[in-house]
Amino acid sequence: MKPLTTGELPATADPQAREGMGNSLMDRKTILFFAEAVTLAHVARPLALIEAPDTSRYHRVFACDPRCQWLLGDFAGEFCPVPSIASDTFLNRLAQGKPVYDTATLEAYVHDDLSLFEKVKPDLVIGDFRLSLSVSARLARIPYLAISNAYWSPYYRVPAYPVPSLPLTRLLPIGLATMLFRLARPLAFALHARPLDQVRRKYGMSSLGHDVRRAYTDADHVLYADLPQFFPTLSLPANHHFIGPIIWKPPVSAPLWxxxxxxxxxxxxxxxxxxxxxxxxxxxxxxxxxxxxxxxxxxxxxxxxxxxxxxxxxxxxxxxxxxxxxxxxxxxxxxxxxxxxxxxxxxxxxxxxxxxxxxxxxxxxxxxxxxxxxxxxxxxxxxxxxxxxxxxxxxxxxxxxxxxxxxxxGLSASDRLTQVLAHHFAQGDITAHSVAGMGGK
Structure with a gap:
């Protein structure tokens, strides 16, 4: 994985063409793809999308925990290591029904994010489950696009919430467990949203409310990696986009068999x-x-x-x-x-x-x-x-x-991302939502 640099230009016999090529590369926008390496999916989706931006127009940087660096395969862009909590920690908390991040972890993430922004100086950041970007991207006034699933959208009309596997539900008849979960679900969503809200308040930002779905989808643009037919929404804002399923495979050889x-x-x-x-x-x-x-x-x-x-x-x-x-x-x-x-x-x-x-x-x-x-x-x-x-x-x-x-x-995630990026940079819509996130209640 060799970083792309504007100094490494192809040889050409035409000095003016070479100079123009250099200016073009110098004018490229830098896009930072940020993966939270708690599961393979949150690394795989930005990795699948990172090939979409035209390298003549965009300089691509990928950031994730070093333990997942092997997944980048032959990616030719720049890699930046940044820590994530251990996958076992994430999965154990999820299985127990506990918030997967505490306030201290998210505060540390914000500091790591800002340090990386200072190094990379991105024009835009695309994150997958890096919840701290709700704060850090706004502090740095960098446009932020969040990859999410539509079933976490506050605008998805959920038919009925199913009961997940939790310590209490494993001991109860499924009917009773379902009834109790649906009664407790709003409180659980508020509990999971609280750590990010506490960090936002520390930096003078408004509350996202008592709903973890807003924590998962707080961004200048939200990219839903799903079919709209599967997840009907009500009054979906213009900055929320169904880009379609993101298909990816690991860089491995097929086994001998x-x-x-x-x-x-x-x-x-x-x-x-x-x-x-x-x-x-x-x-x-x-x-x-x-x-x-x-x-x-x-x-x-x-x-x-x-x-x-x-x-x-x-x-x-x-x-x-x-x-x-x-x-x-x-x-x-x-x-x-x-x-x-x-x-x-x-x-x-x-x-x-x-x-x-x-x-x-x-x-x-x-x-x-x-x-x-x-x-x-x-x-x-x-x-x-x-x-x-x-x-x-x-x-x-x-x-x-x-x-x-x-x-x-009928829906290409790469094509849709390309369209969102082109529209964003053409419109220069850099701070409309970022500024709105500041100064709060």
Whole structure:
């Protein structure tokens, strides 16, 4: 990964052309892509989008925790290390229903952000789940674009909030747990929003209210990595944009067994991702071991305990888009990255969901008829087997998934980002929302 510099210009016999090229490069806008490395998805999405901006017009910089630097592959732009909390810390807090960041962490993030801004001097920053940018970008008066999912939009008309897997809900009948969660949900959203609000108040900024959805989507522009058909919104502001699913795959080679797979049986692609229930993977493989399917599984970097069933092939990472195209169905944690890979290939999804993010995503997929949702906290091998049989035997699931795939084709996230950037820099709309965030109640 070699930083792009304006001093390294191509040789040309025409000095005037060379001078013009130099001026063009000097005039490029610097865009800082900022990933919060708590899950693979929050690194993958900005990485997929970073290739969209024209390098003759934009200088691209990518910032994330060094532990995820390997994901950049052959990215030719500039890399800047910046720390994130440990993934295990994030996932454990999420599983306990606790705020994933405390005030001290977000304050430290703000200082790290500002130090990086001073070094990079970006004209615009694009962040994925870096909540501190709500403060730091405004302090630095840098336009901020936030990548999010539409089910976290305050303007999404949620049919009904599903109950995630939490310590209390695991002990109660699901009906009672659902009722209690829906009563407590507004308080929980306020609790999760509080740390960022406290940091904002410290810097004289107005409160975002008692709703974590506003913390997740507070930016000058919000980029929803989803289909608008899946998540109908009410009175969506002009600075909120559906850019479409962001499809990405890790920079890894296919395993040795990749080209030896038989096509005689249907293929089930299984991955529980970096934010899934990794401990469930052996149980998932065992549940599928007596079905007439070939299983290809990715552990997302985790080690796999126990013996691998005879019908399963396992690797740490797989090219997810290619795996989805080869598969007849995909079993995942219900999160948007893998489920979108599956639907882009026209393949139905079984989501074994644990956290609220996964349940909200799978609710829309299930409503579209393109998949089924299982609960991670009530996982049963028999239920998974019956779900797999249903997706393989009932054509309506595949037909619905193929319909969704045609909708995916009509919306390119890279093209939409290019349009947003062009409009932004043409209009020079640098501080309209930034100034509005200052001076508060």
């Amino acid at each position: 990749w080209n030896t797979l038989s096509s005689e049986r249907p293929i089930a692609y299984v991955t529980l991702g970096s934010s899934g229930q990794g401990a469930l993977l052996p149980h998932v493989l065992q549940a599928l071991s007596d079905l007439e399917v070939t299983v290809i599984a990715a552990t997302a970097g985790s080690s796999l305990a126990g013996a691998i069933p005879a019908n399963a092939y396992v690797a740490q990472y797989l090219p997810g888009d290619e795996a989805s195209h080869r598969a007849s169905l995909v079993v995942c944690n219900g999160g948007s990255p893998t489920s979108q890979q599956a639907l882009a290939a026209g393949v139905p999804v079984i989501g074994i969901a644990g956290n609220l993010d996964q349940f909200l995503n799978m609710e829309a997929i299930t409503r579209a008829g393109a998949g089924l949702t299982l609960r991670a906290d009530r996982f049963a091998g028999t239920q998974l087997r019956e779900s797999v049989k249903a997706l393989l035997s009932r054509s309506e699931f595949s037909e619905s998934a193929r319909r969704v795939a045609t909708q995916f084709c």
